[in-house]
Amino acid sequence: MAPVSILLNLLWILIGGAWMAFGWLVASVIMAITIIGLPWARAAFNIAVYALLPFGSKAVRRDEVTGMSDIGTGPFGMLGNIVWLLLAGWWLALGHLVTALVLAVTIIGIPFAWAHLKLAGIALWPIGKVIVPA
Template identity: 85%
Template sequence: MPPVSIFLNILWLLLGGLWMAFAWVVAAVIMAITIIGLPWARAAFNIAVYTLLPFGQKAVRRDSLTGQSDIGTGPLGFIGNLIWLLLAGWWLALAHLVTAVVLAVTIIGIPFAWAHVKLAGIALWPIGKAIVPA
């Protein structure tokens, strides 16, 4: 990871990244406890790690990465994302957006606010995403 990404990730942790990663872990644990929610728990844990250190990484669709469709990128992934949206996605996205608004008030917080806005989009539709180096 380049030094700039390391510096930005350290600032990110101090400016809201740590508590949002915790929120993703809470969502993942709740989904895992239900057993039926294990596919969502896996996606939430992956995105919790991404939320912890977002600079130097990006989220992409798995089918565009691998060149072939799978369960998470096909019709079942669509249904899974709809269920996720209703159960946990909307409140995670809302938390990211609130954090983004608070950070956007300051000049130094604008890049971090933009990262939260991107994570809010991922919070709404996480199934079928892969985290790769930027």
């Protein structure tokens, strides 16, 4: 990881990244407890790690990385994303949006607000995404 990414990730953790990563972790644990939610738990956990250290990584569709469609990128993935959106996605996206608005008030916070906006989009539709180095 580049030194700039390390610095940005440390600042990110201090000014709002840690509590949103915790939100993703809570969503992951709740989904795992239900047993039925295990596919969503895995996706939420992967994105919790990304929400903790977003600089130097990016989220892309899994079929773009592997070159082939799978269960998470096909119709079942869409159905899973709809269920996720109704159960947890909207409140995680709302948390990212509120944090982005607070950070966007300052000039220094604008890059962090932008990262929260990207995470808000992922919060709405996480199934079929994979985190890769930027």
